[in-house]
Amino acid sequence: MTSPAVPTADAALAAPKEFGIIPKLAAEAFGTFILVFGGLGVALFSDPSSAPLPAPLAIGLSVAVGIAAVGHISGGHFNPAVTLGTAVAGRTPWKAVPGYVLAQLVGGALGALVLWVSVRTLPNLSNLSSVQPIFTHISNGVDDLSPNKFPMAAGLLAEVVATAVFLGIILAATSKRAAKGVAPWAIGITLAILIQSIAPITNASINPARSTATAIFAETNSLGQLWIFWLAPLLGAVIAGLIFRGFGSPDDVIVTGAPGAPSFTTVEGLPTEGATASEVEAAEAAEREAGAETRLDLATSGEDDAIIDAPGTSDRPRTDEDDAKSFFDRDKQSDR
Template sequence: MTSPNTVTGPAVPVTRTAVVQAPESGLTARLSVEALGSFLLVFGGLGIALFNGSGSSAGVPVGIGFGLALIAGLIAFGHISGGHFNPAVSFAAALAGKIKWLQTLWYVVAQVIGAIVAALVLFAVLNVLPAVSGSGGKLTTRTLFNSLANGFDTHSPSTVPLAGALLIEVVGTAIFAAVFLGATQARANRTLAPIGVGLAYATVITVALPITNASINPARSTAAAIFAEGWAGQQLWLFWVAPLLGAAVAGLLFRAFGTGSAVRAGATGVDGDDAFADDNDEDLDDEDIDATLANGEGRVEKKDVVLETDPAVTATGFPGPLAATRADGAADRSAAVEPVAQPAPTTDAQDFFDDKGAVK
């Protein structure tokens, strides 16, 4: 009886699939770059607001500053951790099934720490400025941080009530999180993903700035509130609740309607994930496999998944099983592809099988 894995024809050997666990960044490295990226985001955005003003005539607009800082962080560190730098983004990613909940918790802790350290550096710089230290108490670092803290009602730049602040923060965060989830899919243009995410962030920050001072990031809000006056801490709850609600909308919609990537020929593979990160599970998408088939190379590598093929059979596709194994030890997921019909088998193929017909 002919084995279903037998590839017939005198010049066509059997394709054998080997799954290899590629090295990934450890949790310590991921948390470190999440903290560093959050530091960069807060240091750049709030620093521009403090020292360059919010208007374009006085320097770089605050929204553009936040967007540029995010783009830089994604390019530099996104491939290590996924480039969240924002508790709302991590929450949306968890709801979308991209990262585990325990990892989300650690990400949030690292992001808040990085943001607080950035605000502390700015606070220290303000304390040694002559305009502050020599003002006789009229101008203090806390009053300056009031202009950076998020607020509503009388503490809103436009005295917007709570309902308006809630609405703009929920909608703004939902838009930003949706762009992040979409731009970091396996099938998205990964070269442009940091730019798209950064521009979306700059846009929503610019819109929300005159209403709430633009949170869209609970870590940024927490950092500013710590060094501002007491009212900022009292209103901080809204700037956790609203961004997380917006992130929940984006994450749940993405989970409900997102399609992910097929491995090949309609087969279902592992879940799609951040295009930036090495630590998360990603599909072997058609473009990567097709490129390998075209140039006859014998390996398809995609972050934590490695698929080996035989150059001699690249013209006929993938006879036999096609497997993708997660590097974190989760169960294998395989999708069989129908064998390609060939002439009667020859003894050349027997070298690849044992006496029970299994691939050696």
């Protein structure tokens, strides 16, 4: 069995270049802006009884299209809880976490600012005190600020569980073994379902950047409860990240949101922390090439059985035709 191959210089040159930190932060800010401006804009301006697109679905689709658009640049987190959870799971380097979280907060605040300015243009809402209750209505809260007056315990439980489930779907949908191209829509639809399920309890945060964005422009009591919607989602994300790190498959090539996003977990014989998906693919190609050379050496030496029986030396499954060929080739060698 050949030793694990490493990417050659030619393979490294052929691999696409990794995006720098500035494009990644811009992508995270842009995606979070879409989430707040697009998703919460529907909740803010639409009549729930007549709106063609429910607010939870609008938020889920906003995340899905954001991941589809810029997920290949930054991984498409758009959520501090997702960034923390993927870091705990080993998919995001810890040094990237502060910048990602800051970019998400800026993007979310800008989205809420555009909505706030839009509301202020209405003649009967030009007064600041008239706009704050509107943003309080779409902010997250418990007790008196809960849509159905749920207590803090219920709110904490709902947010922790929902965020853990959300991150679990993200980690599973973006692994190497998942079907390609489905991650954005699986993540977006999951988020829509989770928001719909816990909206009566807390107005559904699952995202500290989203909660902060609306609380900035809401009444002071919303700001007073903001810590809940940082603590609960982050705790849920950490739980999911630890579970995935403990039980996840070690041979998964990690993409943190979309195909081409950075990968940071260990793959046997391949680059580990800090490696990109393209580098892993280049290493896999080099390993396949090394395997082909091994088969050629075995063939020239007449060791046909080793070619067939050696695990991992064939790219296609073994068939009856292969077994028959091996049998008759063996007979020919014995006749000699």
